[in-house]
Amino acid sequence: MLVGDSVAIHDPILDRLHIMKQLTRSDQDRLRYSIRVTNPSDDSPSDTHIAFVMGNFARNDVLYGSRGYRRTLVEAGRVTDRVLHKAAELQLVAKCRCEFIDRDIDAVLEADGIEEGTIVVIELGGGGNGC
Numbered sequence: 001m002l003v004g005d006s007v008a009i010h011d012p013i014l015d016r017l018h019i020m021k022q023l024t025r026s027d028q029d030r031l032r033y034s035i036r037v038t039n040p041s042d043d044s045p046s047d048t049h050i051a052f053v054m055g056n057f058a059r060n061d062v063l064y065g066s067r068g069y070r071r072t073l074v075e076a077g078r079v080t081d082r083v084l085h086k087a088a089e090l091q092l093v094a095k096c097r098c099e100f101i102d103r104d105i106d107a108v109l110e111a112d113g114i115e116e117g118t119i120v121v122i123e124l125g126g127g128g129n130g131c
Contacts, residue, residue, distance in 0.1 A: 001017065001049065001050065001051045001052065002023070002028075002031065002049065002050040002051075002052070003049050005022050005023045005024075005025075005028060006019050006021075006022055006023070007019070007020045007021050007022075007023060007108075007109060008020060020110075021110075023108065027108045030104055030108055031050070031104075031105060031108050033101075033104075034100050034101035034102075034104040034105050035050070035097055035100045035105070035121050035123070036100075037100065037101055038097075038099040038100065048095075048123040048124055048125040049123070049124045049125055050121060050122070050123050050124070051083055051121070051122040051124060052105065052109060052118050052120075052121055052122075053076050053079050053080050053083070053118070053119050053120040053121070053122065054076075054109070054111060054116055054117065054118055054119065055072040055073065055075070055076050055116060055117060055118075055119045056072065056115070056116045057069055057072050057114070057115055057116065057117070058114075058115035058116065060072045060075075072119075073119065076119040076120060080096060080120045080122065083122050084096060084122070087122075087124055092124050092125060093124070093125060094122055094123065094124050095122070095123040096120060096121075096122050097120070097121040097122070097123065098120055098121075100118070100121055102117060102118050105118045105121070106118055
């Protein structure tokens with residue numbers, strides 16, 4: 001999750017966020033551009049919080065074999081649905097994005113894009129609801 005200039009990882013067992021890194025202004029701009037490039041006329045405010053739903057393809061390949069890829073996508077859909085429902089409960093506006101420059105986002109978030117990568121991006125606090 002990107003909050004301000006901090007990237008944090010959610011630990012579901014402890015239900016806590018752990019700060020992974022602080023982003024430079026350049027990296028923040030790169031993320032926002034990569035997210036909105038498919039809709040350049042988007043007028044979403046730049047102060048939104050951003051949740052990244054990441055998939056760990058390698059883990060699910062080990063656990064489930066050749067169908068692990070499918071399992072990763074199903075899990076990402078479930079997580080995305082939970083985030084959107086929680087946002088609605090908290091009366092936050094959420095914008096779900098499935099089209100973005102994943103290589104740039106993965107690079108900033110330090111994911112290799114092969115064994116783990118970004119599947120969905122959810123902006124919280126901007127305009128427009130749903131996926």
